[in-house]
Amino acid sequence: MRMSKGVEWALHTLLNLHMAxxxxxxxxxxxxxxxxxxTYLNKQLQLLVKxxxxxxxxxxxxxxxxARGLERITLLxxxxxxxxxxxxxxxxxxxxxxxxxEIEPQPTEACPVKxxxxxxxxxxxxxxxxQTLAEIQAELDRRPAxxxxxxxxxx
Amino acid sequence: MRMSKGVEWALHTLLNLHMAxxxxxxxxxxxxxxxxxxTYLNKQLQLLVKxxxxxxxxxxxxxxxxARGLERITLLxxxxxxxxxxxxxxxxxxxxxxxxxEIEPQPTEACPVKxxxxxxxxxxxxxxxxQTLAEIQAELDRRPAxxxxxxxxxx
Numbered sequence: 001m002r003m004s005k006g007v008e009w010a011l012h013t014l015l016n017l018h019m020a021x022x023x024x025x026x027x028x029x030x031x032x033x034x035x036x037x038x039t040y041l042n043k044q045l046q047l048l049v050k051x052x053x054x055x056x057x058x059x060x061x062x063x064x065x066x067a068r069g070l071e072r073i074t075l076l077x078x079x080x081x082x083x084x085x086x087x088x089x090x091x092x093x094x095x096x097x098x099x100x101x102e103i104e105p106q107p108t109e110a111c112p113v114k115x116x117x118x119x120x121x122x123x124x125x126x127x128x129x130x131q132t133l134a135e136i137q138a139e140l141d142r143r144p145a146x147x148x149x150x151x152x153x154x155x
Numbered sequence: 156m157r158m159s160k161g162v163e164w165a166l167h168t169l170l171n172l173h174m175a176x177x178x179x180x181x182x183x184x185x186x187x188x189x190x191x192x193x194t195y196l197n198k199q200l201q202l203l204v205k206x207x208x209x210x211x212x213x214x215x216x217x218x219x220x221x222a223r224g225l226e227r228i229t230l231l232x233x234x235x236x237x238x239x240x241x242x243x244x245x246x247x248x249x250x251x252x253x254x255x256x257e258i259e260p261q262p263t264e265a266c267p268v269k270x271x272x273x274x275x276x277x278x279x280x281x282x283x284x285x286q287t288l289a290e291i292q293a294e295l296d297r298r299p300a301x302x303x304x305x306x307x308x309x310x
Contacts, residue, residue: 001158001238005245011268012249035253075271083156088243088279090160094167098190103304112294113166116230116286124243124279131271139267149258 006044006082009036013045014053014066014073014133015140019147020154023065024057029154030064044082051081070137076128086125089117161199161237164191168200169208169228169288170295172221174302175309179218184309199237206236225292231283241280244272 013030017023027045031038045064048054055067080086091114096105140146168185172178182200186193200219203209210222235241246269251260295301 001156002245003156003243005247007244008246008249033254034249036249075275088158089162090157091163092160094163094189094191099188099308103301112291116291120230120279120282123282124275127275127278131275136267136271146258153254
């Protein structure tokens, strides 16, 4: 049930683009930053474009650019862009099937099992939504040599 | 990244066993409660036995029995029993690879990306651990006809 590796790739690439000055930076250069497959990274970057976190700039000097500041990108934005469906609990309403379904074929009340599982997921989503990439960048900025080196590597 | 359908099956089956009086109830009867595949349900029940949430009683009048009261079974216990690994974020430490790895091959500080993602997961796990099946049963007990019907069906 783990999320795809694309989430880690997307998070680091968004931070790298910020440290590069915002972009545009080509997919190949972004992939080389972490020794990633350029083909698979490109798929993730297209998902970030679709989610309006990145802008794709065509042409020889084109590439990907941050569509907004890191203070306006939350962890939930990125997880949602890459994973799409961010529901964790698989509910097939089995309470309405088999002998249980005969007892109460069309329950009028919400399933307390589903409600409890959804409450837990909400806590996760809220914690993702409460953290921005700007806060992560602030931690990286404690060692300014990193940002300088990334900026040099991508420009 | 969704969890397997086994989690829903396990949660409802544990509640059904409680309503049946604790068991033992055979796998076939438990599967029939929700029109489930007995083979697949049996695999989930074996995982619950391994996690010491159920006890397996051999013999013609055997079956599965709750190993402890619902007040001592949390949602996290069940998710962990069925899913095993309950980490959501896939971290391959890509910050140590490629050009980024050349900048800082062996970082001494924890990765702030991973730390932020783990904080969110911790909120989810805490919310799962904070809810017991007894609390869910208390909601089901508001309509006592259900527990009576399940008891009749499984005895």
